[in-house]
Structures are given as structure tokens and as C-alpha cells.
Amino acid sequence: MASLTSSSVFDRVLGPEEGRLVRVGASLGAVIAVVVLASLLNVSLLSVLVNGTQTGVVYALVALGIALVYKSTRVLNFAQGEIGTVAAFVVYLGLAGFDKSVILQQNEVAFLEMVGWSILAIMVGAVLAVLINLGIVQQLQNAAPVTTLVATIGVALLLVGAEVLYFEALPRSFPQFLAGGPSGVELGGLCLSTTAEGACLGAEGTFAVGGVNITYQFLLTTAILVVVAAALGVFFRTPAGTALLATSQEPFAAQLSGVSVTAMSALAWGTAGAFGALAGILGGGVFQSITPGFMTSLFLVPAIVAAVLGGITSMPGAVVGSLLLGIVQTFANSAVGANGWSVPGPPQLATFGVLLLVLLFRPRGLFGKEA
């Protein structure tokens, strides 16, 4: 049924050039609609953008891993989120000196120490992902796709079980890389929102833009995503990256050209595991606490939806889809909160709405090339 319907409305009606025009127009229209909607619904657009980006960046790191794994091995990896939880717990254990009764305090954690343990945790995440690929996914190569999907769900639940066994299902405080924000700094010397006394609004040690606190952690998280995305972009231009792309398009032909398909799938899973681990460490910082399974319950499903929004095999798509989803979810929450509506589950409503809207006009996702 797919082949009959895989082209979008635009592609069928218009040529590629006109289609691009329509796409630019649609994007501009969407932005204008959001601005108009925000002013109609009393939503602070700036706060939505900042808070939405904050969650969107974590979605993006998970979504990149999901997209990479799907691209290389055609597997929807439900364990992608839980790799991050494991990594966050590794960092926690390291910082706590392998004593799980220690309660971590933000101001007692040294930046470099946290960076060191994070690098170790990222390696753990990469190794874990490679092992999942070797031990489970490759064993099920000849099974139906749904069996592999179910197996990764099983891995996720097993990891949750193992975490619960050792750490118990208690929330544990988890530090951010950097506490606070650039204090006393205002955007271009302009304080966009002031208190009655004329002071710049914002929590201690942060600076405020339009009443929104901007923290070092937020700036760092965004910078990490930019670096990761750029590194991935460069990687796909190296010989190894080209081999990975070739394998994802036609494994047999790639094998004939001397590319090891097994090595490529290990490379993709390892990279995805590293991204997942990074997402877990940053995701733990968002709420400054971690519990077993928090990445799966909070970030996995939005990340999968975001990857699909972007077109599942597209890396830029995964990032754009994640940021879009984070912002739309925050928008829905603020709109409901600001107007006192009694709508249950605004983020879920927004997620489903955006997914339907995007897939209706572009069944392959925003950046999807393959059907």
C-alpha cells in the first residue's frame, strides 16, 4: 500500500522547483501562524522557545540515535532511551564515589570530574548498544520486524529491571554540568522584563530575557547539540561515513565493494549508544533528578515521534523534528496554562496533532527521501 501513496501532495501536483517554493511558503506560514497564535493566546513566545528548545535538545540526541540505528539496521530501537538512563547512573555512581547512599549536591560537583565520568559513561553507552546489536538484533536477522521491535522493548525493560534492582525506584538528585547562569549580564544591555524595583527579573545567578531564565546548562546543552550535529555532518563525508550510508542503502552492493556490513552496523549502534548516553546525562540535568527508566518514560516516545517527523532516516530531520516537537509541546502546555482551559494532556494532544498534520502533507516526514 505504501508504494501507491508515498509521494506527497506537493510532489504530485507540482514540480520540484515549485514544490520547494511551496515548502518555503509553508514554513514561513507556520512561523507566522505560531506568532499570531501566541499573541492571541497570551503565550510568551520567548519562554516557549527557550523551554521548548531545552527539552527539544534532549529529544534530538535520543532521536539522532534512533534515526541512525534505523538507517543502518532497519530496527526501531526501543532501548535507546534506557541506554541514557544507564549512562546517567554511571555518572551518578562515579560522582558519588560508588556509594549509592550519597546524595549529590550541585555545588559539590566539580565540572571536570563530571566531564570525566561522562566520557566514561558515554563509552559504556556505546559498548552497551554494540552488545545489544550483537547479542539480540543480529540474532533475529531472519525474524519478522515486529519480533526485533519486541526484543528491543524487552531489552529496555530488562535494563529498567536491573536499575531498579540496584538503585531502587527512588528519585536521586543529579547534577548539571554548570550551575546557575551568566549573572548580571543582560541581552545587549537591554533588560526585557523588570521587577517593580527596576531590577532585571530572574533567579539568582541567571539572566533574564523577556522573563525567561537562561542558564549555563541551557547554553551548554544547545552547544553540545550543535557540535554533535556538525560532527555527524562531517562524519558522513569521511570514508567510514560514506561506507555507512552505502550500507544503509544497499547492504549487498556495499559488501561487494569491500565494506564490512557487520562492522558498519556496530559503528552505527555504537555511535547511537554514545548519543543516547549523552542524552541521558543531559536529560538527568533537565529535572536535576534521575529514577530508573526515566529516559524511557519521559523522552523515548517524543524522540521516536520526532525522528518520524523528520523522516526517520534523515539526521537533520531528527534534529529539526525534535526541536519542533519540544517547542510545540511547551506551547500547548503554556497555552492551556495561560488560559485556564481544562484540557487533559496538552503535550500528547499536541504531539498527535503535529504528527498527523506533518504526515498528512508529507507522508515520508519533513526531510524524508525514502518511502
Add this chain to the structure above:
Amino acid sequence: MATTTAPAPSELGTDDPRNPWTPSPAGRIARLAVFGLLMAAAIAAPLIVPDVQVNLVTRAFVFGIIALSMNILIGYTGTVSLGHQAFVGVGAFTAAYILTNVGLPWLAAVAVAMLVGALQALLIGVLALRVQGFFFAIVTLAYGLFTKEVVFNITALTGGGAGAQAPRPAFVEPAADYAGSITGDVRYAWLALAFLAAIWVLDWRFTSSRGGRAVQALRDDSRVAASWGINVRAFTLLAFGLSGAVAGIAGALFASTQVFVSPESFTLTVALTYVLMTTVGGVGSRPGVVLGGFVFAGLAPILTALHDTPGWGVAEEGGEGALDVCATAPPRVVAGVFGLVLLGVGIEAVRHLALGERRTHVQRVLGGLIFLGAAWLGAVVGLGGAFGALGGYCIFTSITPLIEPVIGVVLLLVTLIQFPGGIAEQLEAPLRWLSFGKFHEEKSTSVGGGSAAGSSSMRP
């Protein structure tokens, strides 16, 4: 999407369509006798189990119906639904609304639930025409979350977090002065069994019809199907409508089992459980998925019952009351998982060493059954043994949401990697025998198409 699935029993034993093998008269009688015994066991089940567990049997029958509904999508059309709990939930809340707010008789409520279930599945099915397999699975995932968080929390329709009442039909309630063993629960279990049997037969007839074959042709290759003049859109929608209708019926039965339904019964974990039970059962095989449904319906309540049993479960430190509810079950579950994995691996190793590749079909079936039984035993032993070492701290305030999939992990990692075809693959020979075929099947490579390739590629 799914091209390699376990063969349906009706497809088995038909090597040569011009001259099919038929059993002798004695063979027919033996098969009918075994079939009758199985039927009798299903009917007697609600009477045999203790009174408090009768609703568990009903739950198993309802899960069987849900598995059949899943099977129409995953097994026949090859479309994975990750939001099936929403399909079932819509049926449940529709029935509850009709029963309490409109006041129609129970059967009418079931009919409405069936129609509403089919309607929502058709709407989602329209999307499936535009959006390809994997993308569609994610749409159902988002649909399930959306339904659970938004639709099921609209207080005017569903009672919101407080839930809704769904009384049982008057005709299953015994007279006030009745004191026999056939209680209302038992009658309701039989009602659920009757629905399961009816849906089974309808599903069987459907797969044997032109429409059923057309739907399965779509799974294998929609483009080839279209070239044979099969109306892709119409038959995709037909499959979705059927699956939704069956899910709606299951939802109505589910709601009246506990006489109460709340949004918390339809979380994402439940959707994953449905996918698990269908896959562990063996997609495409009616007996397989229904057995898978039975297994998963029984897991959580059996573990909870174990948890409440003195010596196995709670109240060891003399503490009474609410805290005990969350005292020790989950660590035992996790330990059970590891125990089971170890046991399964051990048994597999013994089987390989002792029998090697010289195994006959009988040995394979016996080995499979022993394996499944041992897995169950392992769960119990693992749970009990780990209790002493790990007991003493509270893990989940609510136990049930994680238990089913965590145990599912066991069935999964042990069973699936060895048998990607699930329970259906293990029971292939007896099922073939029961459906009037030969117990022993010679390996054939030329006929059978995709399904034969699927069954032979399961153990490379």
C-alpha cells in the same frame, strides 16, 4: 511490512493442492476427540479454578480476543499497531457510557462498542493508506498516548480519572436465592468464551474467504496484489474495520469483567503487552496468538497472588497495612527474570547436547513443552528463592504496570531468540495434526510461498 511470519494452521499440510492428504477414519475420530477435550477444558476452566480466580479466566478469554484483533493487523496485513490499547479502551468506555448514561441493554452496548471500535479503526486505517508501515506504527503509538491522556480523561464521557461503571448483563446474574457453583462470574466467563469462539470462527472463515486471502496478499506485496486486481484501499480498510470491531467487543467484555473501567487500564505498557503477547504467541497463527494472550493475561494476577501468599510474599517483618502492598514483589520479579533466563539457557543447552540435530518432531514438541513448563517453574522458583535475599524494600507504589512486560522479557529473550515464531512455532506439529493434517511434515521447498519460507528460516 512483515513478510516472514509463522504459517496459519489452515495453510499447513497442503503440499499438493490437487491431491491433499486426509487422515483415516480412526485418525479423524482421534482428532475430533482431542479437539473435544480441549473445548471441554476451556468450558470447565471457570468451574475448576477457585472462585476468586474466575475473573482471571475471563480476563484470559478477553486477552485471547484482543490477540485475535492484533493478529488481523500484524499477522494478516503486516501492520504493527503500537496503540491497540486505545482501540480496546474506546470499546470499553463506549460500552460503559451506553450502559450507565444511555441505559441500553448489555448486548446493544456491545454492538455499539463494536461499531465505534470499527469506526475509529477505519479513521486510523485511512491514515495507513497514506503513511507507510513504520511511520504508521508511530502514528498508532502517538494515537494510543493521545487517547489515554486526552480522550479517556474527558470527564463528561469517561468519568475521567475516577473511571466509569460498566454493569454486567442481567442474563448472567443468577437468581437471588441461587447457591450453586455456577456463579455470575462463571456465567460471565462462559459468555466471554462464547464471544472468543464466535470471533475465532469468524476470523477462520474470513481468512478462508476471498477477502481474507486478498488482505494477506497485501501483506506480502501490495504492488503485486494491486496488479492482480485487488483493491488495496478497500481491503486495507476492511482489515482495519474488522480489527477495530473485534477490539471494541473485547473492550466491552473487559469493562464488564471488573464492572469498572478507568483510563489507567490503557497505558503504553498495556499496548506493549499486547504486542508482546501477539509476538510471543506467533503472529499469523490463531491458536498461537490466543495462547499468547492466555499466558500474558495470567502472568500479573498469578504473580500478585504469589506475592500475597504467606511465606512467599509480604508481611515478613510483621508490618501490616498499606506499606506491605509494595513490599517485595518487583525484586522477586526481576530475580525471576534472571532465574528464568538461566534456566532457559540451561535447558536449551541440555537439549542441544542430548538431542543435537537428530531430534524428531515428537522430541521437538516434547522439548518445547518441557521448555515452556520449566520456564514457568523457573519464574516461581526464581521468585521464591530471590525473596529472602532481596526482600525488604519498597520499589513500586503500584506493582502491576511493570510486572507483565518484565516477565514478558523472559518469554521474549529466552523463547524468541530460539523460536522467533513464538508458541505457534513450538506447537506447529500438533496444531497441524489437529487441523486434519499429518503430524510429521516433510520439508518442502517448492510450495507454500512466503509463509513456508518464514517457518523454515526461523532456525538457521
